[in-house]
Amino acid sequence: MKVVELASLCGFEVLCMPDGDRQVSGAYIGDLLSWVMGRARADSAWITIMSNVNVIAVASLADVACVILAEGVTLDDELIKTATAKGVNILKSELPAYETATELVGKV
């Protein structure tokens, strides 16, 4: 499924979506960035509550299809600009990480 379809099916808010046609496959949940960097698989959706510039760097490095910020966490405008420039899709969910993940079941 494409990121753009996932966002609309799950009702996630789109913070930025420079590459909405990207296919999502699988998901990973984690907040310790160095840990996520080595473990999140390429093309997966990464669910986190962290919201600093390093999130964008890790997403780019791990080559995930999108980041989903859980618990209503958001990014400031400057970071959204950076994510857009680096081609990182960022979605936002009001739900905690587990409930956010259950939304993805059967879709990715």
Added chain:
Amino acid sequence: MKELSLNILDVAENSVKAGAALTQISIDETDELLTLKIIDDGCGMSEETVKAVTDPFYTTRTTRKVGLGVPLLKLAAEQTGGSFSIVSKSSEQYKSEHGTVVSASFYKNHLDFTPLGDVVSSVTTLIQGHPDTDFLFTHSFNGNVVKLDTRELREVLGDVSLGEYDVIKWIEEYLKEQYDQFG
């Protein structure tokens, strides 16, 4: 990173890469605060570069476009309410006294404090990987000091490389003994 010792290893590797003859790693602990300093006499950085290194999209690597060592250390310090700074003098501007000082302080009682971890292993890994450069490691806590100075070892060892297995093993034991002594 799960342990600060891994951050130390990472930042000290940058010092070696900058051509440092001596890299000083100091950890100073009180009950509340842990202050980490990595001081080298390497080639240093320009003001612009210093600003850029805390940006994860800056890296000296050519194989990938993001460098997270310094940004993650900064994050680890700041998420405990601590602070982070880099001061550098580039060899182009400062002919004799150049180098870089990376400082990070952590509030140890904050829930998001990253444990120090196996710092002995970080120090021995550094020495084994770079037996021809010098390291001064000090860790002080409650008035006790654990110390290792490779310049002193080099004098005793003469022609024997610091990278020799037996030397590394000895260094490891020497550091562990000092830690045991202070509990």
